[in-house]
Amino acid sequence: MASVSFQNVEKAFGSTKVIHGIGFDIHDGEFMVLVGPSGCGKSTLLRMLAGLEEITGGTIAIDSKVVNDMESKDRDIAMVFQSYALYPHMTVADNMAFSLKLRKADAKTIEERVARAAKILNLEPYLKRYPRELSGGQRQRVAMGRAIVRDPKVFLFDEPLSNLDAKLRVAMRGEIKALHQRLKTTTVYVTHDQVEAMTMADRIVVMHDGRVEQIGTPLDLYDHPANLFVAQFIGSPAMNVIEGTVRRADGARHVEAGGVFWPLGNAAGSDGQAVAYGVRPEHLGLTSAADGVPAEIIVVEPTGAETELLVQAGAAQLTLVTHGRPQVNPGDRIGLAIEPGAVHLFDQKSGERIAP
Amino acid sequence: MKTPTWRQVSTEAKLLLIGIPVLIWTMLPIYHLFLFSISPKESAFAGKLWPDHPTLHNFEVVFREQHYYLSHFWLQIWNSLLIAVTVGVLTLLVATSAAFAISRLKVKGGRAVMNLALFTYFIPAAFLAVPMYKTMSTYGLLNSQWALILAMVTIAAPYSIWVLKQASDKLPYELDEAARIDGASPLQLFRLVYMPLMMPSLVAIGTYALLLAWNEYLYAFLLLSNDRQITLAVALGNFLAADDSPWELLMTVGLIYALPPAAIYYVFKRYMVGGLTAGAVKS
Numbered sequence: 132m133a134s135v136s137f138q139n140v141e142k143a144f145g146s147t148k149v150i151h152g153i154g155f156d157i158h159d160g161e162f163m164v165l166v167g168p169s170g171c172g173k174s175t176l177l178r179m180l181a182g183l184e185e186i187t188g189g190t191i192a193i194d195s196k197v198v199n200d201m202e203s204k205d206r207d208i209a210m211v212f213q214s215y216a217l218y219p220h221m222t223v224a225d226n227m228a229f230s231l232k233l234r235k236a237d238a239k240t241i242e243e244r245v246a247r248a249a250k251i252l253n254l255e256p257y258l259k260r261y262p263r264e265l266s267g268g269q270r271q272r273v274a275m276g277r278a279i280v281r282d283p284k285v286f287l288f289d290e291p292l293s294n295l296d297a298k299l300r301v302a303m304r305g306e307i308k309a310l311h312q313r314l315k316t317t318t319v320y321v322t323h324d325q326v327e328a329m330t331m332a333d334r335i336v337v338m339h340d341g342r343v344e345q346i347g348t349p350l351d352l353y354d355h356p357a358n359l360f361v362a363q364f365i366g367s368p369a370m371n372v373i374e375g376t377v378r379r380a381d382g383a384r385h386v387e388a389g390g391v392f393w394p395l396g397n398a399a400g401s402d403g404q405a406v407a408y409g410v411r412p413e414h415l416g417l418t419s420a421a422d423g424v425p426a427e428i429i430v431v432e433p434t435g436a437e438t439e440l441l442v443q444a445g446a447a448q449l450t451l452v453t454h455g456r457p458q459v460n461p462g463d464r465i466g467l468a469i470e471p472g473a474v475h476l477f478d479q480k481s482g483e484r485i486a487p
Numbered sequence: 488m489k490t491p492t493w494r495q496v497s498t499e500a501k502l503l504l505i506g507i508p509v510l511i512w513t514m515l516p517i518y519h520l521f522l523f524s525i526s527p528k529e530s531a532f533a534g535k536l537w538p539d540h541p542t543l544h545n546f547e548v549v550f551r552e553q554h555y556y557l558s559h560f561w562l563q564i565w566n567s568l569l570i571a572v573t574v575g576v577l578t579l580l581v582a583t584s585a586a587f588a589i590s591r592l593k594v595k596g597g598r599a600v601m602n603l604a605l606f607t608y609f610i611p612a613a614f615l616a617v618p619m620y621k622t623m624s625t626y627g628l629l630n631s632q633w634a635l636i637l638a639m640v641t642i643a644a645p646y647s648i649w650v651l652k653q654a655s656d657k658l659p660y661e662l663d664e665a666a667r668i669d670g671a672s673p674l675q676l677f678r679l680v681y682m683p684l685m686m687p688s689l690v691a692i693g694t695y696a697l698l699l700a701w702n703e704y705l706y707a708f709l710l711l712s713n714d715r716q717i718t719l720a721v722a723l724g725n726f727l728a729a730d731d732s733p734w735e736l737l738m739t740v741g742l743i744y745a746l747p748p749a750a751i752y753y754v755f756k757r758y759m760v761g762g763l764t765a766g767a768v769k770s
Contacts, residue, residue, distance in 0.1 A: 181664075181668060182667075182668075183664050183667070183668075202667075203664075203667045203668045204667065204668065204669070204670035204671070208668065209668065210664075210665070210668050212661045212664070212665060214659060214661050216659065216661035216662050216664065216665040218662065218665075218666075218680055219684065220683040220684055229666075229669050229679075230668075230669035230670050233669060233670040233671055233675060234670055277665075277669070281669075
């Protein structure tokens with residue numbers, strides 16, 4: 132169990148700088164997810180923590196001990212790779228025991244630890260098998276087993292579920308989460324999938340172009356995205372964003388975009404300011420054309436539990452999610468009702484959130 | 488069973504039409520070798536497809552060393568074996584370490600060294616024989632079997648390094664990283680992860696170097712001269728020094744000499760094909 136601290140960490144490959152001074156702390160026992168689009172530097176950051184990449188600038192500390200110049204094996208971490216990286220010539224048991232054998236643990240300890248890990252991960256029937264004889268999910272569990280027998284200070288996961296099919300991914304997501312709740316080991320988990328991030332994390336670090344965009348709990352990021360990037364990255368389907376100008380009309384404040392007036396409610400923003408107006412699909416409701424923002428239905432996608440509608444309002448296309456089963460058809464003219472207080476407003480130029 | 492279609496039959500026939508002559512063409516000298524070895528001396532040149540009185544007498548003469556040229560037969564075949572195995576082992580040692588350093592540890596300048604080594608193949612080995620002779624004389628190794636061993640390792644190593652490097656490039660790098668995190672030192676990585684996974688290529692390269700040394704004539708002829716040190720290949724060459732060469736014995740020894748490579752090839756066939764083509768295509 133340990134805390135991890137990044138301070139002004141930088142990474143450059145030759146003259147190309149890929150990480151620009153990142154700093155944050157991970158608390159003891161926390162499940163921290165690094166999320167961002169591919170190429171944002173999240174994997175590089177994890178690999179620097181693992182000791183697989185040199186640290187160009189700044190410091191990384193595990194349990195307040197700076198590990199910049201420490202070998203991977205001395206950092207007391209365990210890592211699960213996307214490709215599993217199981218040793219193909221060793222049985223499941225040998226794969227899990229490998230690190231303990233290298234540390235010259237005695238046979239009894241090795242046997243106990245491997246048995247315990249196999250029990251936790253339901254791998255007991257497979258201990259004598261080779262990785263090639265296992266399914267993807269089983270291999271992933273062996274990779275996790277290899278990590279937990281070590282009883283390390285920190286678990287590192289590098290996109291561990293990307294190679295699995297959708298159904299298995301959801302199941303393994305639950306298993307990893309349950310494992311963390313059971314072991315309470317500090318975990319750093321890298322993924323590009325925001326759903327994985329939202330469902331698993333205690334806290335999320337959203338990264339983009341080698342910088343941290345926002346750090347917070349999943350719902351915090353969802354409810355109060357600090358900028359346009361986070362707003363559009365977190366949430367599925369993504370937040371609707373309309374670019375326009377703040378105006379006062381009929382005694383109320385609106386954002387005007389191409390002749391359409393979007394109600395602002397009590398959101399901030401000064402008159403004449405160029406803004407990005409954001410509203411999540413589930414905060415849009417259907418009403419009559421006279422009452423709401425006038426729009427036309429383009430596509431109706433019922434999924435059973437909910438219905439997704441694609442609508443056109445002025446020049447903007449928006450997604451709307453409703454739990455009901457509205458009786459509408461493409462071409463219908465409807466009105467969009469927008470929940471007051473559900474509007475996110477961002478500065479158009481900087482992309483920063485305009486308080487509150 | 489399904490009746491083959493005309494198309495299948497004609498494809499098969501075409502292949503056989505090419506295959507059978509090629510097979511006969513390659514097998515003919517070997518058959519000749521065999522024929523000589525079971526013919527009595529008088530009828531060796533009779534030009535028959537099967538001798539009138541086939542005999543194993545030649546083998547008896549060879550195995551009992553009952554001829555002037557064969558007085559050290561067992562010693563010389565032992566020399567051949569010793570040198571070939573040593574060359575195989577040394578080449579493996581050199582090439583595996585080099586490939587590991589270049590491909591996995593990514594030592595700076597490693598690729599340049601490999602390319603330089605490959606560059607030596609631009610000059611035919613035969614041209615290098617005399618410089619090699621001079622080198623060995625400088626080191627005082629002439630008339631020592633080490634001279635031949637070192638020379639053969641030098642010749643076999645560049646190709647071996649290249650093939651092993653290509654093969655090890657295909658091992659996923661995450662394995663090394665996983666092992667490093669698990670606590671393996673580079674040597675443990677080499678011994679516990681790299682070597683077992685490279686086994687097919689190692690067998691192929693070991694066999695390649697071994698056979699190269701076993702079949703070598705020119706260097707062996709140049710670097711060894713003492714009758715008790717030469718390999719059987721050189722001893723065979725000495726048969727031709729006489730006006731009246733005992734052809735049937737020459738052929739018998741030739742046949743015996745060809746058996747170990749055939750056996751090795753047969754045993755390691757699986758690895759040879761897989762291993763030697765493993766590095767063939769850059770992927």
